[in-house]
Amino acid sequence: MIIGILNIKGGVGKTTTAMALATAASRDGGAVTVVDTDPQGSATLWEQASQDNSAPLPFPVVSRNKAEIRRMRSNRPDSNGEIIFIDCPPNGDVISETIKTSDFVIIPSTASPIDLQQTMATCEACQDAGTDYAVLIVMARRGTSALASFRHTIEESGAGIFDTEIPLRESIKNTFGYAFRSNLSGYEDAWNELKEAVK
């Protein structure tokens, strides 16, 4: 199974989501790989730092370019049952290649009105490509009107959205460069929802 994690908005938690969901999937017993397609290489840096910090990740991180992502459509490196999470940059052709290659796309977004337009545009790109997708609200501040209003707008548009919301947590931010601790702060629920969605 190939899961794309993308949004044309930058800094919305794509890399964090890729690493946390890959952790949940690997704790579930599956073979997991994170594919880093971002020239900034944040997922790769995370993996390298986790080795330096003696807190290695339970899955490999590999780097691939847009041609290699396109080729995965015929290669199917997941044919052995592996779960592949593709972490995308916020811009470039690799986004549309990943949408076409993925079985399912997760669109992380904060509930901020400033993210809405680009999150909706990303939903449309998935819709146009015929790829199933759902928005995952991250860095959520429980009980705020922005959160309720963002969810309402996405639901009204007919786009898919996870019931799970990932809270804003310093502990999540501070996990960069380390393996996640036992508590995945809601990402285990998102993983369970994802498994249902791709059944």
Ligand SMILES: Nc1ncnc2c1ncn2[C@@H]1O[C@H](COP(=O)(O)OP(=O)(O)OP(=O)(O)O)[C@@H](O)[C@H]1O
């Ligand atoms: N749930 C959270 N709570 C607190 N901080 C978070 C949370 N999720 C992500 N962050 C922080 O937000 C910042 C952006 O996250 P991240 O790098 O995952 O986003 P991105 O979408 O991959 O960014 P880019 O577009 O640059 O690739 C990072 O500092 C990260 O640690």
Ligand SMILES: [Mg+2]
């Ligand atoms: Mg990133």
